[in-house]
Amino acid sequence: MEKILDVKNLNVDFSTYNGTVHAIRGVDFHLNSGETLAIVGESGSGKSVTVRTVLQLMAKNAKITQGEIRYHDEDLLKKSEKQMDDIRGNKISMIFQDPMTSLDPTMTIGKQVAEPLLIHNKVSKADALKRAEEVLRLVGIPNPKARMKDYPHQFSGGQRQRIVIAIAIVNYPEILIADEPTTALDVTVQAQIIDLLKELQQKIGTSIIFITHDLGVVAGIADRVAVMYAGKLVEYGNVDEIFYDPQHPYTWGLLDSMPTLDTDDQNRLNSIPGTPPNLLNPPKGDAFAPRNAYAMEIDEEEQPPFFKVSKTHYAATWLLHPDAPKVEPPKSIQQRFEKYQQMLGGSVK
């Protein structure tokens, strides 16, 4: 499998009134060609900043202090603004979280969908509009020909997100970054959008980075999952490994707070107590330690390195150190381990 995108040791700071916010603190991940990588984490963990940095769509006060973003063996961080313009919306495109505000309210959607075509290709306006119509049909806008001249406010939230997706895929990008594309939508619509993305991935063979803080969504779409906390990755692996063999207490917490079909009473939702650290002064040790029921002394003194769990699965927690005591994860996680054993058993057979 070819690595189409490889982010290495990314560090991003924001200078603010109160000081420097270290929002991204050494993030490494890669995206394989044709796969879907999900990045999950609580609000404020740095998911959006990470992917915006890939496209260099950062706020003015952002500064990349270190790192490399390799795309086809070229470092995107070394590209000029002009070169990045050629990549954005063409090779790599992005879907944003809120479809209600992502579309230009005063431009017809036909024009908005055709715009990336006109920017990146030498096509006539008429051809671009024709192509836009096809793509609108592809994303499931009924009667696209008639609706090309409509304005965003004439569409429902779900339809608008389909239009945003149409804009993103109109040039058949190699990489599609979806930053919480379903968070603002109804549950039923969420499922439809996920299905649409999966279907499009089949049709146009794009690789997807899918960001969410809802693990429930991840299972349906991702091949691999990266878990992010306080500007760092804490665990990554194949989707089964993360769901059924999680190693990091933070991942446990996320999974434990996820409503599953097996848990009968919905009230048993345990959200992780406490709040993420202030990234103005990141802690010396493991950033999760203050909220970690399994914290050890070492957690407060030193940041854990990544420990290998399998060839594809890594987790940054001292609990994986050979000297660490055996701990008993939450009940729901233990059930997951059991299920994983069954799954492994099944695949061995």
Add this chain to the structure above:
Amino acid sequence: MTKYILRRILYLFLTLFIIASITFFLMKMLPGTPFTNQNRLSPEQLAIVKAQYGLDQPVFIQYLRYMGGLFQGNLGTSFQFNNEPVTQLIGQRLAPSMQIGAQAMIVGTVLGILLGAVAAIRKNTWVDTLATFISILGLSIPSFVLAVLLQFYLAYKWQIYPVALWDNFQSSVLPTLALAALPLGNVARFMRTEMVDVMSSDYIELAKSKGNSNWQVVTKHALRNSLIPVVTIIGPMAVSVMTGSMVVENIFSIPGIGEQFVKSITTNDYPTIMGLTIFYSFLLILVILIVDILYGLIDPRIRLGNGGKE
């Protein structure tokens, strides 16, 4: 939409009616008549003149007469100026006022939009600071102060423009500049706020993520979206230009309705004061109505939203 416009026009006339009535009775409350301080008239002469203007009738009859005349577009007769009908007086003097008013609005709005847009694009740089400074000056310095200063330097000292004269375009430059400062300052400020808002919106980020250059993002998306709300302040802007023109016309001796209004006040020419009050109110309500309709036409959200419902 048509139903909406019709209803608005109905309101326009209703409001005018109320304004006219209030003005009428206010004027009746005034002590004395315009003739008392003019030429010395004998009681008999006074009675004749009063009868001539219908001032000997009971107030209510006068009111009915006045409103009846108003209904036919008759604003009464001036006490001064050789018994000229007020409508005619306004008609003669409308052109110069409209000319400098329109010029000032256009100059002020266009420059204001440019200034505001540049400030927003170069937010938090010296360009922004300079633009903000200019707009604060524009909206703080009263038009008559500016008029006096312009007159002194550009007309009197450096003799680039006539001091106080009304014949060609040249003579309209200084009054236009004096009046344009306020709309310029207001529009620039408003535009900057709008555009800063728009520039930080999600759809601008999406436009950028499509591969638009920064310049294209501004011209294709940001400008139009920030311009639309600017239309809403044109109404208030027109009013302040109208206000300013009263004294600016005076300073530059321009034979417009503003100058007429001030003159009528100092000579107690009640019919003209009333006529102009009603006329000014009419203009103001009309401008606001037009702006509202215009806004509906250019903003697709309102245009289509209304079309669907009504």
Add this chain to the structure above:
Amino acid sequence: MEQVPKIPKEKFKLLHKKDNQAQESLGTPSLTYLQDVRRRLFSNKVATVCLILLGIMVLISVFAPVVAPHNPNTQRVEYSNLPPKIGNLDIPGFNGMQNMDGKSVDAYKAVNAPKDTYYILGTDYLGRDLLSRIIYGTRLSLIVAVLATLVDLIIGLPYGIVSGWKGGKVDTFLQRIIEIVSSVPNLVVVILMMIILKPGLVSIVIAIALTDWVTMARLIRAQTFQLKEQEYILAARTLGESSTKIATKHLIPNLSSTIIIQTMFTIPNAIFFEAFLSFIGIGIPAPNASLGTLLSDGQKAFRFLPYQMWAPALILSIIMIATNLLGDGLRDAFDPQSSD
């Protein structure tokens, strides 16, 4: 990643943290809010400078009788139209020299003024001291502004609160009135009032307040609408507190930022209208000075005696600019989101 770091074993002891809920900070928000506002205001250099400038002007106005070098209305016709002069300092423009027929003449010598007689900003056509007149004129303008703002509040605040609080029919009716009042250009209302009332300070204040309260009432109404739905107010209502008590205890404190900010825009507006009316001759009657009458006098003489126009024009402009900028600064300080 493969090499496991060497770490003393005892460091791997579980700390057994309990569910350590992060303490929600339950400080006193109102206090910190006000402190915050002050901090933000004073960190804004422009606003601070304007505040100081206006403060100085207010002080000078309050102590005008002490500060002014002459009586502003005393005429000394023999000393009319003297140019500015500061002691015996030879500063161009302030040395008593005047251009006459292309020659520079000492105007003070020409009228045989004693050596120690000088007027810092010169005199007007009646020989009155311009500096003193400007000080008193500024005082008058500020008085008009403060009074107009007060009257404005007295009308606008209850009107807005009632309209917003009652809602429904009352609100519709009150809003209709506002609609009609605001369809007459402000200036026309002001001028009508000035014609009906006798020219003078009180009339100006009434005339200005009669138009300005509309904006205040509108803002207050909109705010009240929002506040009405807030939980603590709903609570007070269900507890059966009287309307006046709710208004004074809960509403007005929460409306204060709106009031303060709007006041900062009413003041320059009032100053503008006063100057405007006096300029066209229906404002402050002679012999009293206001910035408008001074400017009007200055404009009449500006060809030969530009200094008579400059000083009032400058002071008027500075007051307008400073109040506008301070208003902006206050708005940003109260509502940081509104600025960028």
